[in-house]
């Protein structure tokens with residue numbers, strides 16, 4: 001089960017509203033390398049992981065990614081909250097407004113709806129963990145592209161925190177990979 | 192600092208096999224204060240690798 005705390009893991013502040021940027025940063029809400037994909041990928045892979053450290057890492061990081069989903073959702077909404085439709089219609093956010101109003105929706109920066117096809121889950125633990133290592137790198141790279149396109153120091157601060165977490169997650173999955181090799185070596189030796 | 196970033200003690204080269212990926216296991220060295228760790232996104236100085244525009248993928 002999960003416990004919910006009604007606070008964000010990290011503050012999500014914006015200095016100035018910007019619907020165009022909302023329609024870009026939304027990719028970390030519902031895009032291919034976004035936080036929802038990360039969370040559901042890890043939480044799905046957890047069951048067949050043969051070592052407890054692997055299960056725990058997937059559960060922990062999968063849980064944290066959901067907290068990041070909440071941070072990005074907060075950012076997206078703060079960027080558009082209360083902006084009148086006649087302003088939104090001249091921004092990149094117009095198609096989103098046409099379909100959802102100002103409600104958050106898990107889609108990428110092009111407007112494609114989130115799909116489970118973004119993620120994979122394998123019984124082979126080495127295959128799964130390497131998918132996760134790749135996912136962390138792609139999320140890190142995406143945060144860098146998004147930082148490149150912002151001039152709001154508050155947004156850059158939040159995205160920098162999330163980016164650093166991807167670096168740490170990569171390290172943790174790397175350690176799980178190492179433990180899996182140990183586990184398999186022992187299996188070879190002792191049957 | 193740049194050299195330290197690349198060097199990891201205790202990495203066992205003799206167990207490395209072809210066609211396998213390896214990330215060195217982290218060894219504890221030092222930690223930030225909790226306040227600083229929460230701000231930066233990691234408790235460990237050796238894992239703090241902020242974005243610096245330059246060649247893509249270098250961090």
Ligand SMILES: [Fe+2]
Nearest residue numbers: 136165166169
């Ligand atoms: Fe992550």
